[in-house]
Amino acid sequence: MNYIDKLKLELGESKVSDAEEHRAAFARDESGIPELYLPDVVVHPESTEDVSKVAKIAYDYGIPITPRGAGTSLSGGPLAVNGGILVVFDRMTSIKDIDTENLVVTTEPGVITQTLQKEVEKVGMFYPPDPASLDQCTIGGNVATDAGGPRALKYGVTKHYLLELEVVLPNGEVMRVGKKTKKWVAGYDLPMLFSQSEGTLGFITEISLRLIPLPEYVQTFLVPFDDEVAASKVVSEIIARKFLPRALEFIDKSSIDAAGDEMPPNIPSDARAILLVELDGREDAVMVEAEQIAEIFEKHNAMDIIASMDDKDREKIWTARRDLLHALEATGKKVRIEDITVPRSRIPEAVEAVYRIQDEVGLTLAVFGHAGDGNIHVNILHDEDQIELVDKVVHRLCEVAVELDGTITGEHGIGILKKPHLHLEQPQPLIDLQKNIKNVFDPKGIMNPGKKLP
């Protein structure tokens, strides 16, 4: 029997499709990679047992298997580059338990991040990691990429909330790694290994995450500047003076222009950059901190300090920020988004280098991102016939990141797009060590092959 018939027999036809139209719906992610990667078959498991059955069949037949959450990857991670079986987690969407005594949520991997956040907030709890794709991406995808977001500055990224995982190994074996307790040091930290593994070690089928109490008060400011580098210096100074906003985002002129009417109307038309700054905590403490940070804005000649008036106002600002990538795409240009990260004191150097490259190559590089983390997204606007030039810009940006003691990717992962650049950051023996680790989990090389390691 061929493996697709075996999948249909063991899982039931309603969970398995090899219809071309269905497979085509999963041939892309959000990376803008022009090639279509059609899986040979798409499986929608409804339980860990289903995932284990799929892995066992793939293992026996030696077929590639690729996990997929919502497909919002910006690096090609969930694409079935070698065909085979694509496992989509869109039917494993239940939040199994919110434990308010121990501050732990346990969930299936297909739950949308924003849904999980809203559910825990109903009982006064807070799950901070907030990738800008939070209304689409899944918690499973977030763990597999160690997603960050604006609030990472104060609250950390997905891995800082990871307690226990249930995983299905590429041979179908089911294991639990980690513990739901606040502390544990027995054995190696395998949840951390699965974090940012980009689906190359196994399937994540259940996730337990640490929660914290919901902050009492939040205040958001938009601060326009007439100079990009001045704005980036404010970011470095806020960090150096030991303030800890929960978000500190940089948005440049090209991005402001692309956002158009989505941006609040009171942004001066000659602003060349905006900082989006959000503070949280006890109301009185937030007020004091806001006054002190305002002194830094004024010292660097901020054009204005625009405070959000209420939750609705704040949500409007964040919607505009989260839509920036799509706003740039709506300009009619193709967009390749890069996410280099540098030490925060070196952000002004990174921003200057980006604009130098822009002048050299003659493509528009729109910059926004989680500047408070040193993580800037450089969006390369281009036409379809300029891919070679785009690849050169990407390589140059990766070099800049490494020259400034940073990293070639702060959150979007290696996937397939960044593989050619990993050697800039990591020596061959380190890459070989990681290949050996993968080999232990996946001796047949069937688990999301062609990703992460060159």
Ligand SMILES: Cc1cc2nc3c(=O)[nH]c(=O)nc-3n(C[C@H](O)[C@H](O)[C@H](O)COP(=O)(O)OP(=O)(O)OC[C@H]3O[C@@H](n4cnc5c(N)ncnc54)[C@H](O)[C@@H]3O)c2cc1C
């Ligand atoms: C508009 C936009 C804004 C974004 N903003 C951010 C941001 O602020 N911060 C950030 O970090 N990222 C951001 N991203 C990138 C992306 O949303 C994240 O990487 C996200 O974590 C991917 O989740 P997903 O469910 O879409 O996973 P997918 O894209 O489907 O998959 C991502 C990777 O995880 C693997 N995977 C998925 N589910 C599982 C599973 N259950 N078990 C094992 N492996 C699995 C896949 O194989 C793949 O390698 C953004 C993307 C877009 C389009």
